[in-house]
Amino acid sequence: MTTAATREASSDVILEAIRKHTQAGNPSSFLAMNTGNELFTLPDTDGIVVYRRAARHLVQFGGPFAAPDSCERLLTAFDRYAREQELRVVAVQLQRADAEIYARMGWTVNQMGASWAVGLADFTLRGTRFMQLRNKISRAFRNGLQVRETDIGDVREALAAIDAGWLADKGEHARPLEFLVGQTGGAAQRHRRLFVGTIDGAPVGYISYSPVLGARAGWMHDLSRRLPGGSPGVMEAINSTAIEVFRAEGVPWLHFGFTPFTGLDPAHELPCHSPAFAWLMSFLWEHGEDLYPARTQLAYKEKWGPDVMLPEYVAFRGQASPVSFAHIFRACNAF
Template sequence: MTAVDLLRAHARSSSAFLAYNQDTEHFQTPGIDGLIAYRPAGRRHLVQLTGPCAAEADQAALTAAFRAFAAGQGRRITAVQLGKEEAAACAELGYAVNQLGASFSIDLGQFTLRGGKLAETRNRLSQARRAGVQVTEESTMDSELALTLTAIDQEWLCAKGRAVKQLGFMVGERGGRGAAHRRLFVARAAERIVAYISFSPVYGPRPGWLYDLTRRHPAAPTGAIESVIAHAAEVFRGEGAEWLHLGFTPFVQLHPEHRIPGAHNKILDGVMRRIAGRERWLYSARTQERFKTKWAPHLVEPEYLAFEHGLSLGAGYRLLRLIGAL
């Protein structure tokens, strides 16, 4: 089975398709239809993305094989974006496990723009309409469109400044081997593209689409991004999709009730709580959280970080380097 076939068959995380990013590697072992997505981080560490992608009966064996693979190279595993069950499984193996953040999802069967919680979103959509914003899905990527989107990428990065980092490895990409599976929606104003969003497929218990990469020109009208999301949600719902996933945000929704008993590291918890709420330090987590919660998501799930053999400064440093936080 190909990696995409395995994701279709066994993925459970809404972020699982990020395993198909161009530079992400796939560990597989004979006799098991499954994979673990990872990237090397320095000479001593491997960073795993989500839990093992395999049938439930095979997950423990696949994890054991991956641990042996890492140990054979003298490396330690750090796993990110684990669901609660996956985090509990890591805890049983002796990993240090802490909540890293949360993911936000909209049930398209219940999606509406009515109600008090959506007032801000409706206001921004109205501003975009008055500015003449129009949204379309782009089914082909010609050279002109690619150059336009690249220019928007550059403007976006310049406008954000040096302090804002991209969570590499844990966000989508516009090109690469997964490009044919993603969908691209753009917002135009005055016949010029001013913003775009790429969506990745989501398989598993809550199938649909993941909002995985967004860019906005600094001069884009207010509400351009909201217009893209609202339009895409209606397109996906009309096609029968069940969920629109707004993706993972680190350092938010860190609640004591989400802790994994016996595996929680108090030092790491203190560090993440200091990070949480500090705009432009490592990542603008609170801005992302506000943006996602204003869509009144129907599901907010904790996601976890796990360190094999316990927390170490080296593992933490390599993780931050990999995701682009340092």
């Protein structure tokens, strides 16, 4: 038996680890702070593994947040811990540096999608490239939208009503995604920023921004919701207001987070990748809108003219498994 311990994730322990170990520059690392995550550690080892259980799988988030000389030891112990319980490990949202560690250890590693970021130092919405975006934002403000940064305690009930309306608009079988998307509230809320749009004093939409640590530090455009119907351009206007605030503060980067099935390129694959799984990712980009609206998500991100695309990876112990891949979405509450 391994001597490792698992427990409900402690926000303080995770925050210390992701602040300390940012060598891979994972822009989504703050999602490790989500409530509902679990934590794996080893005695006398500098680092943690964050994961969720989904049926007979442990879905690991973001690679080990650990000192470079501890990553392989921690990952080996975590895999052993899973095997002792007859569980399988699948790791998601690995950065390139993480992916190379898994590859050295004999895992099958494939690109699963990409994350996107905009440099804010020279960002502007001027020019013909952003004409449609400017028009959409202007229309929202002409329709009475006002945007302000606020504390969640002032709008908690309004946010719950927006969430309920947003989810109802998705259909009766829609479920709110978890794990690989952010949250509002909880112990980590003090580290996030919240921008809310109102019309006639009533909140109609919001965007929550999570801190990005390490390489390309800044904020990540994370959880975003709006009431169905109403004025076009609400979310764009909220985000443009946040960008103005961030730029005034000297924030260098705004990240738009991970979108599966996007940015796929054979040049990003490692030698240990599965060609069949690479084909599956391309197929889901073309035909997987019912599983995840990747095209819609990417279209929104591309409106802002991202400067950087970062490939992100999924890793399997042994062969790439569609069953293990499906359990990533199960951990996300997609089904």
